[in-house]
Amino acid sequence: MKVVLVTRQGCHLCDEALSLLRDLGLQTEIADVDADAELHRLYDFRVPVVLIDGAVIAEGRISIGSLQEALKRSGRGPLHP
Numbered sequence: 001m002k003v004v005l006v007t008r009q010g011c012h013l014c015d016e017a018l019s020l021l022r023d024l025g026l027q028t029e030i031a032d033v034d035a036d037a038e039l040h041r042l043y044d045f046r047v048p049v050v051l052i053d054g055a056v057i058a059e060g061r062i063s064i065g066s067l068q069e070a071l072k073r074s075g076r077g078p079l080h081p
Helices: 010-022 037-043 064-073
Strands: 001-008 030-031 049-052 057-058
Touching: 001 057, 010 030, 010 037, 010 064, 049 064
Parallel strands: 001 030
Antiparallel strands: 001 049, 049 057
């Protein structure tokens, strides 16, 4: 399972999302939305965005509960911190 967090520098919601992903024990790749034209086109105003195997499972203000639910719906959970 490949987990990618689309983020940008200075984004406190992105920092919170990364912390939640780490709390769930997920190895997470960071992708800077401002460093990639395609990511910028797709996700500019949506960050943070969590992708699992290329599919968006969460975006914006992300809580541990919403992340766990999204992972369950995607067939990747349940996960417990």
